[in-house]
Amino acid sequence: MRAAGPRAVRVKAPGKINVSLRVGPPREDGYHSVASVYLAVSLYEEITATATDDGAITVTVDGQGSLNLPMEEIPLDASNLAARAAAQLAELSEKSTGVHLNITKRVPIAGGMGGGSADAAAALLACDALWNSGFSRDELAKIAIDLGADVPFALIGGTAVGVGVGEQLTPAISKTPLHWVLVPSAFGLSTPEVYRTLDDLRLAGGEQPPEIPEIDPQILSAMRSGDAHTLADLLHNDLQAAALELAPELKDVLAAGREAGALAGIVSGSGPTVAFLAESEDHAATLDALLAAAGLTTELVHGPAHGARVVSDYIA
Structure with a gap:
């Protein structure tokens, strides 16, 4: 035994x-x-x-x-x-x-x-x-x-x-699934460096963000209802400008998503992964195929x- x-x-x-x-x-x-x-x-x-x-x-x-x-x-x-x-x-x-x-x-x-x-x-x-x-x-x-x-x-x-x-x-x-196509990069970005770059960009541009940032309640409403079209207009990432400064090639990725018909694209967190929002599971599959055909590495996901x-x- x-x-x-x-x-x-x-x-x-x-x-x-x-x-x-x-x-x-x-x-x-x-x-x-x-x-x-x-x-x-x-x-x-x-x-x-x-x-x-x-x-x-x-x-x-x-x-x-x-x-x-x-x-x-x-x-x-x-x-x-x-x-x-x-x-x-x-x-x-x-x-x-x-x-x-x-x-x-x-x-x-x-x-x-x-x-x-x-x-x-x-x-x-x-x-x-x-x-x-x-x-x-x-x-x-x-x-x-x-x-x-x-x-x-x-x-x-x-x-x-x-x-x-x-x-x-x-x-x-947020019970209704939202469908996304992820486009990862072959490189990573340092989160502290992205935050430092954001601070530098704000200083150079004279931008003074609020001490305590807040969430737009419309975003939670759109996610609660699973309304991908409304959510697409509300996606926002303050770190995106810094990520694009450090990795300008991400601009081409975002443009490829728009060209392929994504509702919206956003750099996730400190990047460099780009997430494209689709209107449905079928739309996500179509978007995934188009981006893959354009030579990008892709991954279909849903959430929550x-x-x-x-x-x-x-x-x-």
Whole structure:
């Protein structure tokens, strides 16, 4: 009879699109106040957490899906965000063990879609289940705040408004699916560099944004009703100008989407991933085919998608 192997837990967590992102000026702590509408989409990171006896936290990464992901850019040491999440939970759990985290990447790396944050959220949920820590989803979300502003949302999923630096979340109603075509880039953009570039552009242009940015309530109304045409006129990202300054080729991507008939296009978060909104699932498929024929790498997604979720719990 074969001896039982170590216990393993597999979790997936979603990437996100910032349907609206308003950014205030730099604060004294170096961060920026934001007001964001997050939409979780059906492109998931996946983590398998396997218990080990050596007490160490180790990480491996592989890629899957149609996106060409630069895997070599992902750290495999203690600085990896998933490893940091596991280490943070281990300090709080009475039953922690060593753990090996295998990350299957699907969300564009450094692409403005919160892939690293999804990894951290998945690691928190996987290790909580692996160690029978017993933390509630709300308790894990509080732990997640220290790991990054987008991590709590990856746990919760769906649609939410984020304020503060994005970590103060209020769930929003959005049940009707919205369909998107993503166009990732072969390169990433540094989020801090994008914010610095935004500050420089504002200074050069004499722009003075409000200290506390706010969300246009019409956006939430359009998402609640699933009205893609109305939403298309309301998409907004204060970071887009900075992303285009750092990566001017994104202007050609946005133009290609308009040419192909997208309702609207927007740089997601700090970029460089571009998200194109379609009026329906069929329209998204047509748009996807046209953009692919133009030589662009594409991915069809819809949202809102669920937050981090245990997929399986088994003996390896």
